[in-house]
Amino acid sequence: MVDSTIRVATDVGGTFTDLVCFEIAGKTGQSRVSTAKSATTPPDYETGMMNVIEKAGVDLTRVNFLAHGTTVVINALTERKGVKVGLITTEGFRDTLEIARGNRPDFFNLHYEKPPPFVPRYLRRELPGRMTYQGEEMRPLILDRLADIINDFKDEGVEAIAISYLHSYANPSHEQATEAAVRELWPEVRVVSSHSIAREWREYERTNTAVLSAYVQPVAEGYLRRLDEKLKANGFGGSPYVMQSNCGVDTLEAIARTPITMIESGPSSGIWGAAELGKLIGDPNVLALDIGGTTAKCSLIENGNIRIVTDYWIEKSRKSSGYPVMVPVVDLVEIGNGGGSIAWVDDYGKLHVGPQSAGAVPGPAGYGKGGTEATTTDANLLLGRINKDYFCGGEITADMVNVEKTINAIGKKLGVDAREAARGIVRIANNNMVNALKLVSLNRGFDPRDFTLVAFGGGGGMHAVALAQELGVGKIVIPANSAVFSAWGMTMSDLRRDYFVTCLTDLNEGTAEHIEATFREAEKTALEQFAGENIGSAEISFTRFAKFRYQNQEHTTEVELNGAITGEKISNIVDNFKEVYEREYTYRLDAPVEMVGIHLVAVAEVGKLSLPVREATGQDVSSAVKAVRKVDYALEGIHDATIYDGSRLEPGMAFEGPAIIEEEGTTTVVHPGNRTVVDDYGNYIITI
């Protein structure tokens, strides 16, 4: 037995691989947190991960728990680096993947280009057999043609097969039979059946999900295997947990079967971290905002609860219908607005920021690596918000000549000087983010003033106060270690699986039993899956949700349910639904209510830790002051701001804005009149 517990999380991002390590001494309960950053190493991401472990001095033989988040899936998709996939589907529907939904978001553009399917027509094959929406067999499955199809697929170099039949969400037996037959005919090939990922209706979305999952399967599986081997070779005794998109981790074995669930693992761990942090500090209503280099992501957390949805798309924008992925993903809004977002002026003199980004190379003009366009970061440099002499933690000498040149070019087009142009860039960037925050709050009937803004990522502290002012939010939290907050969130997460099952039924006393049975069946499936990984039922807790709507509606509202569903409880459930519905949509109806499906959450704690309190030496806050410099607060003008060294701030210290907190990786901008307090955990609590 070792006398301390060590928990490690590593998060592979686009540019950096982050690490957070907690070491808790067994006897004293005293703990130590360490963090490290290292370059991401595509395509062998596991190398970057081992590098950061080494850099942090983590002894893998002593690690009890290791969580891992990675962009390997989303990268394989967006860079089209998956494998050749063959699709087997219901007779009459092989073109569903290509027809998609027929929508054209960019509707005045007569040159719209529909996103091409991931499987060309000649590799989309049909088999007879048909289920009804109620899960009854309408026509039997006939597998006679399967052997020929498999032979064709082999000849064509197919490496993975997706199977997707109509109504398999209601009855997967045809998919299961086909999958078994494929495995027998061709044991080496990867096979993904749509029902094993999604038990919800909408055939295009489910089919596309199965196809994309098959497409990344060999890539992701290979990656996970190499990762596991390297960890073991370096002495790690356990098996790593992998971050999913639903804010939970799952076992490596489970993830390797359907790696597509990792698609948004990075953002989901940060949002989970914000939810956990909110609970910890007694602010369970949180607006979580993650500002990175190219995008900003936000999500609303009500009373500590994150919201998980399955309508997620990649590459969807105002200009493209994108590709749906029907897996549980934390409900977030993502916009192309980060530190590296490029500012530009259109032909008519209007200023825009993003969604194009300067990326890591060439990066913002201030990097001096050949960037010729002004970014949000450059505007922040020019306004003195980012310290030009401590740029990127002092690792880069800010090329202020280039910054001024590029921002001047913007100013010239706008007819203003560089300072005004920089203010404009910051204000437009902020406005884009404010609109995103409104989408997750006001748009759903939540008043942002009832929430605490938890802002993290490299740019979180830079913009948070201005956004909060705009939204009327009174309290902002910039977490300690906010630059590696996603990795931090991972160390706080549980083993979590979300089960969505479409099951259309009227909601009345007579159907209670049927609804209860549906939950029971999902729970049974969950318990069996966990049992296969040696996780006993005692360790698992379930939370039940269901999706309701008024009869004749299509879109649903999800409501949490308490305990077993019985006839007596139905009227309560109806009332709860109507209340949630009214908050979001302003009215209620006297119409029958129906249930469209269930959402079961199964959680097993994997030894979560309690966060250590930081020691304070009792120094005066003045000991953390680095300097005073002029900072431009845009609308509030230029002020002499006190500059604090974040690494020297201690719990209990407090000060008033105008101020700037600088540390490696992040800068926090405190506006005039804002009070900032450092809490016991080292978080900055800013009140407006």
Added chain:
Amino acid sequence: MTTSEADPITIEIIQNSLQAAADEMFAAMRKTAMSSIIYEVLDMGTGIMDPQGEIAGSGAGIPAFVGVLDKSVKVIIDKFDQPGDVEPGDIFATNDPYYGGVTHLNDIVVIMPVFSEGELIAWCANIAHNSDVGGMAPGSLTGEATSIFQEGLRLPAVKIISKGETIVPVMEVIKVNSRMPDVLEGDLWAAIASVRIGERRLLSIAEKYGTKTFARAVEAFMDYGERVSRRELAKLPKGTYELTEEQDNGQFYNVKITIAEDRFVVDLRDNPDQLDGPLNTSRDGVMVAVQMIFKSLTDPYSPANGGSFRPIELLTREGTVFHAKEPAPLGFYYEIELRVYDVMWRCLARHMPERLAAGHFASVCGTFIGGIHPDTGRQYTVIEPQLGGWGASQSGDGNSGMFCGFHGETYNCPAEINEARNGLIVDQMALNVSPGGEGKHMGGRGIVLDYRVRADNGFLTAGYTRSKFPAWGLDGGHEGSPNYIEFIPKEGEVQTFAAISGLTTQKDDVIRVYTGNGGGLGNPKERDPELVRRDLRNGLITDNQAREVFGLKD
């Protein structure tokens, strides 16, 4: 809170917020509607108008609805012009094209004024297709109608909510006229929720920046729209272009477009008299079609507003199909609006092929199927536009399986949902591999879609165009293929038609929809052999076609 003068950035932030508010209205309506044609097909639009009724911002949705709401709001402004007529909390509705409804009676426009500091600062409005508003036929649309009185309840721009209080008798009248009263009520409340959400958002913007700044921002936004349009207009080849085109019903449509330095004039005066049937449109409807083609030609990417359309001049003659006079029926207005859109497109395509592709299937292909759902015993009504093929362009092949130019952020109904909700089995949904659309660049593929009816005594109504004359090709490309329905009854002869009203259907009858391939561009013999081989491999063309039509050697 900080103060802000009306600097350009503040103005821009307000403009962005208008767009965001219109999007929020759209999202709210979509999520609460009860008709699949609203929540799934998204046959709806939302917008924000300035106090004079000009479009200041529009939500996602379909382009054909972007230019509708301003016209409706202007009718409200004219009609309710006395002090006290328009108060905070009021909500108005109109669906009658002779009273600002623009389209047809199924589309109810809901309008709410927004007041800040006692001053009218904007209007929020939306439009959506309601499943049944009464009239002689289920679903309210029928080719049999000979006057608008047969097409449903007429709401001649009336108030439905006064200072926040529902005017119950009016609501009752609206509801009782529908064959699907609960659905109509649900959809109407979805529309009301949507304009109220818009109002809330605009108020918070106006309170934050002040009503004066708000008004300045809106005005500047219009000017911006106008500047964009005029600049692009100046780049179009100047001249007068004319086209005469024969229609499926034997009529000839004539269009004359004059593109001048600062004007875009569309002359439709020389056209047939209005019909007794519902293939007519209001002048406002034609204006929407002109605005759409103009916007696509000049600046498809930035949001449309009132200013964008200032250079347009439209000439029509009252009493024609393009400027119907009361009480002409207008149920299938969308097909005729689409025809005029397509005629203008075709008229200009030859002169600016870099901006305009070959013709697309160019019909909404509105398909109405109803009956009793055998599992629930409840009435169902399918109201579906169909997907089809788009034309080839200079940059490449046309898209397959897309909604027509009238639609935009519109989604087809998944077979799985269709089967659960409606008493139908969808037996296939495939690309249409019939010949048509061959060229150096190929027209996109239409679809073949089978609905098998599950119970006796249902009905089918449809009105497709481009059935006799398919999508046109360009520059030697072949024309596309036709839009039509093949009705395959369990007993009896197969029938083929493009228009049908209230055909009775029985159990196991199959309604097979074919939509057209888009027109091709350029000589098929010049097509890249690699692409010909790809199409062959994908089963989109036959060996014979590859050799004969495309000249493939090996």
